Structures are given as C-alpha cells and as structure tokens.
Amino acid sequence: MKAILAEKIEKPLQRLALQQFNLKLGEETKELDVKIKKLDVTSGDWILIEYNGEDNEIFTELLRRDHGFIPIEVAKIKHEETYRGFVIGNDEHDRGLYIDIGIISPRRNYGLYPLHRIRTQLGEDKTKSLKEITEKFCLYKGIPLNVRIEDIKNVRKISLAATDEQESYMKDWDRYPFDRVVVLGALNNQIRKAIQITQLTGDIIRLDPLSFTSSLLTCKLGTDAPGVISKLGKELRHAKLFSFIPKLNRERSNLSKTGRF
Incomplete structure (x- = not known):
C-alpha cells in the first residue's frame, strides 16, 4: 500500500x-x-x-x-468533500487565501478560500480586509485548515470554505478570554521542551497539535501571548510563532491605552 x-x-x-x-x-x-x-x-x-x-x-x-490523505488528482475531488489543507498565501488581488489540499496531478493546483466566505464564517464585517483577518486569526503560510470543497468550475478554479468544525474551533478562540500562540514548524516534543526550559509550564494550560509540525498553545488567564512568544522564540528559533488576542482582551488593551475604564 x-x-x-x-x-x-x-x-x-x-x-x-x-x-x-x-x-x-x-x-x-x-x-x-x-x-x-x-x-x-x-x-x-x-x-x-x-x-x-x-x-x-x-x-x-x-x-x-x-492525518488524512491528499486527493492527489483533481479528478478525484468532489463537491462537499473535506480535506486538511495548508495556507499557501494570499491571492494576488487579495480576493482570498490559496490553500494546498494536495492536488498534484495533472499539475499542482491550489484551492481558493474566498474573502467573502472568510468574512462570513469568522464573523467579520465587509470593511475588514484580508490582511486584517489574516493577522487576527494567524492565517499565515503553513497553518493547517480543515476545508470543504464548495465549487469546482474547472481544474484551475476550486472554491473552498472552512468545515463547520474548523469554523466553530476558530470562533471559540475569540469567544473565550485566553490569549493563544500558534506555532508553525516545530514538533510537539520540541515545543514541550522549550516550555520547560523557559519555565512557562504554569503559563500554558493546553498544547493542541494542529498538524504534525504545528500546534496551538492556550495561555493561562492573564498571561499575554506576546510575552510567551518573546521567551519561547529564543528556544524555537527555527519555528514561526504568532499571537492570537481574543476580542475581550483587545478591548481591555485599548481601554488601558486610552486611560478609560
């Protein structure tokens, strides 16, 4: 096999x-x-x-x-099927995110997660740009997403959307008042070792694998993600670390900066 x-x-x-x-x-x-x-x-x-x-x-x-399997051939994908894909980057006109779900025959091809679907699924209004949403939800190159095939116009035009489970998972990030850290390009044992070395075991309450080489860290209530990154980054120099700040914490930070409580 x-x-x-x-x-x-x-x-x-x-x-x-x-x-x-x-x-x-x-x-x-x-x-x-x-x-x-x-x-x-x-x-x-x-x-x-x-x-x-x-x-x-x-x-x-x-x-x-x-782990799931990749479809390999574009002819094998069907409407409503689900796959784990990886963000490749922005469409050249910022119309959405290109996602690699593993179409490599007859040629390599990526699906597009359109901006209007991203806004709808993640609860963002029409004024939010792709850059703003990407930065907020850490939708950077290499992050895995579970996606659903929404439309196949031809071999080069495949529209995707997040699965219901993926949508709910990411909305939960914003729903609860915990800062989170997305780690891309590091193995779980490397991350656990780095957490111990930096004495952050009391500040990280969960480590959830997103794929074999990416993870999501949930910070203890009151622990800020940028502070965790400043420490972990010294031990995980080969990895990329991004912070997610939930809505409630962003609002508190803004109030603190303006001096209004």
Missing part, C-alpha cells in the same frame, strides 16, 4: 520530523501486522508512506483518522 498523508513538513525540519514520525508509527503498529517499507517526503513536502501486512486496512483507517 502507498499513501500520501495530509501532513506537510518544511524542508529544514524534514529529516528530524521523519525520524519522529517513524517512532510514532512504530508505537501505533506494534500490535498490528504491518511493516513500514518506506517513509519519505514528496517534492511538495507531503509525507509519503508505503506499508504492507495483514492489518493493512486497519492501519489505513488509523492514518485516515489521525
């Missing part, structure tokens, strides 16, 4: 990430009759895996549940 997982790894991290991923697979397959024959990274930075054994089907479902 051969599969390409919906996991992207940036080139500087690939060697270490594959070693860690192989260890993870070893733990997951120790009770299964499955042999990993090959573990590699494609030219598009996706994880490729080859395996065989009596428990192939069970292992395939484990991979599907934990």
